[in-house]
Amino acid sequence: MGLKVKDLYKKYGEKVVVDHVSFELPEPGVYALLGSNGAGKSTTIRMTLGMLEKTGGEVTWNDGPLNFDTCNIGYLAEERGLYPKYSLMDQIRYFGELRGVKGKELTDRIAYWAERLKVEEYLYPEKAAELEAKQREEEARAMGIEPEQPKSGLQLKKKMKPKSADQLSKGNQQKIQFLIALLSDPELIVLDEPFSGLDPVNADILKEVVREQIAAGKYIIMSSHQMEVVEEFCTDITILHRSKVVLSGNLNEIKKSFGRVNLKLKVERDVSAEIEAAGVEILSEKEHEYNLRVTGDQQANQLLKSLIEKNIPVVKFDLSELSLHEIFVREVGDEVSETEQ
Amino acid sequence: MKQNSRENIYSLTGFGKVFRFTLQQTLKNKGFLVSAILMILMMAFMKPLMYAFAGSGSSTAASMSATLRDIDAEKMCIYNGTPVEISLGDMVTDTSTPEDKGLKPENLSFVENGMISVDTLADELGARDILIVISTSEKGYKVNGIISDSSEVDIRSLDKATEYVQKIFDDVRKKKLGLDDESLKALSGGVSTGGVLTEADYKLEQEKTMGKNEYSGVMIAFVLIVLVVASLSSSYIVAAVNEEKSSKLAESLLVSVRPMALLLGKIIAMLSFVFGTILIGVSLSMVVEKIMVSVFKVDFSNVSQGSTFNMAIFTSYGVVAFIVLVVELMLALCSFGVLSGILGSACSKTEDQQSATTVVMMMSMIGYIAGMYGGLNDNLITIFSLVPPISYFTAPVAYIGGRIGIEILLTSFAIQIVLLVALVMLAAKTYRVLLLSDSSRPKLSSILAATKG
Numbered sequence A: 001m002g003l004k005v006k007d008l009y010k011k012y013g014e015k016v017v018v019d020h021v022s023f024e025l026p027e028p029g030v031y032a033l034l035g036s037n038g039a040g041k042s043t044t045i046r047m048t049l050g051m052l053e054k055t056g057g058e059v060t061w062n063d064g065p066l067n068f069d070t071c072n073i074g075y076l077a078e079e080r081g082l083y084p085k086y087s088l089m090d091q092i093r094y095f096g097e098l099r100g101v102k103g104k105e106l107t108d109r110i111a112y113w114a115e116r117l118k119v120e121e122y123l124y125p126e127k128a129a130e131l132e133a134k135q136r137e138e139e140a141r142a143m144g145i146e147p148e149q150p151k152s153g154l155q156l157k158k159k160m161k162p163k164s165a166d167q168l169s170k171g172n173q174q175k176i177q178f179l180i181a182l183l184s185d186p187e188l189i190v191l192d193e194p195f196s197g198l199d200p201v202n203a204d205i206l207k208e209v210v211r212e213q214i215a216a217g218k219y220i221i222m223s224s225h226q227m228e229v230v231e232e233f234c235t236d237i238t239i240l241h242r243s244k245v246v247l248s249g250n251l252n253e254i255k256k257s258f259g260r261v262n263l264k265l266k267v268e269r270d271v272s273a274e275i276e277a278a279g280v281e282i283l284s285e286k287e288h289e290y291n292l293r294v295t296g297d298q299q300a301n302q303l304l305k306s307l308i309e310k311n312i313p314v315v316k317f318d319l320s321e322l323s324l325h326e327i328f329v330r331e332v333g334d335e336v337s338e339t340e341q
Numbered sequence B: 001m002k003q004n005s006r007e008n009i010y011s012l013t014g015f016g017k018v019f020r021f022t023l024q025q026t027l028k029n030k031g032f033l034v035s036a037i038l039m040i041l042m043m044a045f046m047k048p049l050m051y052a053f054a055g056s057g058s059s060t061a062a063s064m065s066a067t068l069r070d071i072d073a074e075k076m077c078i079y080n081g082t083p084v085e086i087s088l089g090d091m092v093t094d095t096s097t098p099e100d101k102g103l104k105p106e107n108l109s110f111v112e113n114g115m116i117s118v119d120t121l122a123d124e125l126g127a128r129d130i131l132i133v134i135s136t137s138e139k140g141y142k143v144n145g146i147i148s149d150s151s152e153v154d155i156r157s158l159d160k161a162t163e164y165v166q167k168i169f170d171d172v173r174k175k176k177l178g179l180d181d182e183s184l185k186a187l188s189g190g191v192s193t194g195g196v197l198t199e200a201d202y203k204l205e206q207e208k209t210m211g212k213n214e215y216s217g218v219m220i221a222f223v224l225i226v227l228v229v230a231s232l233s234s235s236y237i238v239a240a241v242n243e244e245k246s247s248k249l250a251e252s253l254l255v256s257v258r259p260m261a262l263l264l265g266k267i268i269a270m271l272s273f274v275f276g277t278i279l280i281g282v283s284l285s286m287v288v289e290k291i292m293v294s295v296f297k298v299d300f301s302n303v304s305q306g307s308t309f310n311m312a313i314f315t316s317y318g319v320v321a322f323i324v325l326v327v328e329l330m331l332a333l334c335s336f337g338v339l340s341g342i343l344g345s346a347c348s349k350t351e352d353q354q355s356a357t358t359v360v361m362m363m364s365m366i367g368y369i370a371g372m373y374g375g376l377n378d379n380l381i382t383i384f385s386l387v388p389p390i391s392y393f394t395a396p397v398a399y400i401g402g403r404i405g406i407e408i409l410l411t412s413f414a415i416q417i418v419l420l421v422a423l424v425m426l427a428a429k430t431y432r433v434l435l436l437s438d439s440s441r442p443k444l445s446s447i448l449a450a451t452k453g
Helices: A041-048 A088-098 A103-116 A125-142 A153-160 A170-182 A200-215 A227-233 A251-258 A272-277 A297-309 A324-340 B002-008 B015-028 B030-063 B118-123 B155-176 B181-188 B199-205 B212-246 B250-254 B259-294 B318-345 B350-376 B390-400 B406-436 B444-450
Strands: A003-012 A015-025 A029-035 A056-061 A073-076 A188-192 A219-223 A236-241 A244-250 A260-267 A281-286 A289-293 A314-321 B075-081 B108-112 B129-136 B141-147 B191-198
Touching: A003 A041, A015 A029, A015 A041, A015 A056, A015 A236, A015 A244, A029 A041, A029 A200, A029 A227, A041 A056, A041 A188, A041 A219, A073 A170, A073 B250, A088 A103, A088 A170, A088 B015, A088 B250, A103 A170, A125 A153, A170 A188, A170 A200, A170 B250, A200 A219, A200 A227, A219 A227, A227 A324, A236 A251, A236 A324, A244 A251, A244 A324, A251 A314, A251 A324, A260 A297, A272 A281, A272 A297, A297 A314, B015 B030, B015 B212, B015 B259, B030 B212, B030 B259, B075 B118, B118 B129, B129 B155, B141 B155, B212 B250, B212 B259, B212 B318, B212 B350, B212 B390, B250 B259, B250 B406, B259 B318, B259 B406, B318 B350, B318 B390, B318 B406, B350 B390, B390 B406
Parallel strands: A029 A219, A029 A236, A073 A188, A188 A219, B075 B108, B075 B129, B141 B191
Antiparallel strands: A003 A015, A003 A056, A236 A244, A260 A289, A260 A314, A281 A289, B129 B141
């Protein structure tokens, strides 16, 4: 059950752009599809969702074919946009209708998401104008001055004119795209770089929505270059590099497999000599606070023992696993640098 | 699984929603509306404007109309094959013809319908004789000039002779008719010359339902209409189809609607907009013409069919001609429309749209030029009626004008339908790939590569 991607393969002429990629979402949760630029993530997503014809491989949803007839799909593409000149409400309704939501249900869902994502003022300009007028009136009364006369018909009409996408900031456009992706209450949600370009306030709004979707038991595929975001949400990952899967599995298991090799050490004097004597690699050092790379628990313990034996007071000794960022760089970093050079 | 996705590319689920949304947004777009209004006004008032220009021209023409002194021939026999009562006396308006030049009035003869056959009169023609045959045609009256196969009469004289008789016959029949509505209708039908013919040509000419001038007028009018409408709708379609790509909406849409439904929904919406514009333009032009004729007593017969964006050609030749012209116009627009759709989806940016529009414009220009010249040539007309895109411009007028038969017309339609289906299938195979590609200009190689997925 769930989503199964097996041996996905795509070739343009002689060039292989996706080379036998497989992954699986057997139960609801967030799955991360990671990779350097040009690794084949977008092509994998396009083939998975049936937008591109596969050269080989199979994609199944609940053991049947995956397409928008068999699965309610919500997709926030990396290459995303809106019709710049059309009214926002017109295009949201259009996308909603294309996904089979209509009538009152569609109206209610738009209203819900507009409020949830804080974009009401762009979708309901007449309400925003009324609110603004009321607010001004209250402010004037509070200051003890005569409220301003209501705006003339033409001014009001201009203010209440439906908003188009080109009148919105990039962040607000992204929230509208997010709204469109979630409008049909999809079972499978694909989010490609969902938080890129958002300010912290709007990023938090969207993150909260993603958490709600996870809690609601949705299947989510997330692709992002923001590794901290992936770590925050994802349980399983696949890393692609040069069209191939270089790492795949449960994130915790992967981290465990690399061992606890990150050591943060804070002491009150220079201990470079002791560290070098223990054969530990210094990654960085600032005012007796060291970021070290150890081979494992044993080497870290030996270092700690040698410091204690020399009566060196240890302020901080924090042994941890590699971060996803480090794992990613370790798997694809060197080759990416070589390619870029 | 692969089989499944292949079946899906021809699905039209969601077509109606795409069509409705595209049409609604087009109607809300001020740019489209302004161009549609200008088009409607042009169609509605082109004929009155042309009449205004032709008015001064026609008076000049009248002062320079043919006289007997312009006709360098020994004898001229006029055969009246119409129910209009005219006599030899009516035909001699200029008795002051100098004896040394031109046709003498006493050498004019007149034969009434049924007295003797045209064939017999043609057989009796001498080397310096002219036979003028006035006959009825589907649309009005026709004046044909005939000379013997070994005639010494020069073409200019024969031309002047038909012109002379046409002018007099036109004046006489107007005098004989009352000026009620029916008479005006008969008058507005006009008189046309069937051209300059030898006896052998005349027999072939009997197959034709239109004279040469009328045929060329209708041909020019039709090719002009197809060219203008195809070019206009092509630029609209390229812009509409490219909209998703330039707005980076292609991926979001492709998880909601099948590519074929998306493409055809947009194309048909834009064609509907163009057809709607034409329909309003035609209706308004008919209303304007009716008002001009009934209220201002304007006679539009002076305005050449081919000199205007003349939509009256659709309604002037009966129901069959109307159907043939409309079917051809739709086939042409759909074919150019689907081609524009494929080319539009191969563009990435708004700036690239010009290249796509140019390709369609070039193709329609080839059809237009070939239609304008080849369509009037009896030897080429059958070939041109069968070869798209030239056939879009030539086949229906050639059929209505009696230059090709129904079997050639149906074959032409069948070829065009096969081509249209092939274009639709090509669009289905390539649209999804082209929409997601980053190609900057429409190239044949990228379109062909897209057929492989």
